[in-house]
Amino acid sequence: MTIGSEDELEKLKAAGRLVARTLKAMGAALEPGMTTRELDDLGRRMLEDAGARSAPELTYGFPGATCISIGPDVAHGIPGDRKVEAGDLINIDVSAELDGFFADTGASFAVPPTAPRVEKLCRDGRRALWSGIRTVRPGAPLNAIGKSIEAFARKNGYSLVRNLASHGVGASLHEAPTEIATWWEPSDRRTMTEGLVFTIEPFLSLGADWVEEADDGWTLFPPGGQPTVQYEHTLVVTPRGPVVLTLAD
Template sequence: MTIENEDQLDKLKAAGRLVARTLKAMGEALEPGMTTRELDQLGRAMLEAGGARSAPELTYDFPGATCISVGPDVAHGIPGDRVIQAGDLINIDVSAELDGFFGDTGASFAVPPVTKRVERLCRDGRRALWTGIRAVRPGADLNAPGREIEAFARRNGYSLVRNLASHGVGASLHEEPTEIATWVDRSDRRKITEGLVFTLEPFLSLGADWVDEVGDGWTLRPPGGEPTVQYEHTLVATRRGPLVMTLAE
């Protein structure tokens, strides 16, 4: 969607703040011995207390309030009886509808103790996202963030998953512009327009450039099981620069 007035912006901020606070609380609650279902129940309770509805449930009838993927799975994991272990790399994706507007955010969390290699991957996953965010401005190529993210990945020895992309968001969970690459896509001639609402969500990996569905209809995993992280924010492009909607504070 394209933001047209302050009321829309305020409602989008409210949705974004709620999913961000939910993600933060879930990340802080992560500990060995809990199940992914218990973690999802925490997320559901926070969203419902804030008056929101789970976007994946609402939009796709997803079997959970949030997506929780335990490595080597990287996206769309179904909450269940899986017990979280020390050393796990876990991705949590939280999206919700509040008062007709959608917020979408995600992050990867390493459950200590983990290797220095995985710690660095998580750190650089966050850096890759913010490298892309800084390239967002009206009039720029829609693929400008992807060019910056790929340059960052190459400089630091990472690959990017290329069959998972960013997307428009706001009035629905997934909308135009679709398939926003977080890598160089020379075929994409689209421009960022003022007020455009979209996500950025690079999947930075220690070698994977593709993910496959594992057979449950949802969960995605690199064929080689390479450690992979995702960090995601919802943004609005403005003349003053990108506004990040999914900050907890």
């Protein structure tokens, strides 16, 4: 969506803070022995206590309030009876509707003890996200985001999953602009306009450039099982640059 008023911006900020705080709490609660359903229940309570609704559940009938994926799965994992184990790499994606507006965020968490290369992958996943965020300004090409992220990935020896992309958000969970690549896509001639709301969510990997869908119809995983992380923010384009809506504080 494109924000048309200060009231819309404030409502989007409220939705963004809520999903960010929910994600932060879920990440802090992670510990070996808990099930992903227990973790999802925590997320659901936080959203519902604030008067919000799970966006994937509302929009797509997803079987959970949040998406929780234990590696090698990277996205859209269904909460269930699987238990968290030490050494797991877990992605949590939280999106919700609050007062008619949607926000979307996600992060990957490594459950100690963690291999040094996975710890570095997590740190660099966050750095890749912010390298894309720093390109955001009115009039800039939309593909500047992917150009910056791909340059970071190549410089640091990573691959990017290329069949998962960022997207517009705000009035609904997924809307125009669709398919915002987090890699260099020279054919994309679109530009960022003031007030535009969208996500940036690179999937940085130790070798994977593609994911496939599991038999459950939801879960996505790299065929080679390579460790992969995703970090995601919702932001709005302003004359002063990007305003990140999904910060917990």
